[in-house]
Amino acid sequence: MTDIAYQAILPEGWPRPRGFAHAVVASGTRSVRIAGQLGKQPGEAHVAEGLDLGAQWRLAMGNLVAVLKAAGGEPQHVVMLRAYVTDMAAFNRSGAAVGEAWGATLGRHFPAMTLVQVSGLVDPHAMVEIEGEAILP
Numbered sequence: 319m320t321d322i323a324y325q326a327i328l329p330e331g332w333p334r335p336r337g338f339a340h341a342v343v344a345s346g347t348r349s350v351r352i353a354g355q356l357g358k359q360p361g362e363a364h365v366a367e368g369l370d371l372g373a374q375w376r377l378a379m380g381n382l383v384a385v386l387k388a389a390g391g392e393p394q395h396v397v398m399l400r401a402y403v404t405d406m407a408a409f410n411r412s413g414a415a416v417g418e419a420w421g422a423t424l425g426r427h428f429p430a431m432t433l434v435q436v437s438g439l440v441d442p443h444a445m446v447e448i449e450g451e452a453i454l455p
Contacts, residue, residue, distance in 0.1 A: 324344050324394070326428070328340065337420070337431075338430065339428050342398065346454050349454070350453075352449055355378045355379075355447065356446070370415075371446060372416060374446045376418070380422075382399075389452075390454055396427065400432045401431065402436045402447045403435055403445060406435040409446075
């Protein structure tokens with residue numbers, strides 16, 4: 319285990335959210351803020367045309383974790399995620415793929431999270447962009 323203190327916050331009487339925490343109290347020695355990661359292969363300049371939202375989500379989460387590990391962190395150090403999608407209906411239809419990608423990258427770790435629909439992203443083929451914050455021990 320690590321020397322990070324992590325506590326998900328659930329106000330009294332509120333139902334436990336599925337797949338995220340309302341808030342996280344974390345303490346450690348270093349914070350890492352990860353810029354928005356797109357659903358593209360590492361080293362590629364653009365998102366491949368034709369990738370569905372589920373595939374892009376998996377790649378974006380994998381890229382976020384790769385950046386975090388390069389900074390010395392691990393998935394359990396993530397305390398906040400913000401995801402921007404261009405089509406909320408496509409996100410909802412991709413629930414199984416998003417869940418599988420989550421399990422493959424973050425396991426059963428559920429940080430505080432915001433999900434927002436936007437009209438567009440920097441890459442014309444991008445359907446998802448994910449940014450995060452982590453506290454390292």
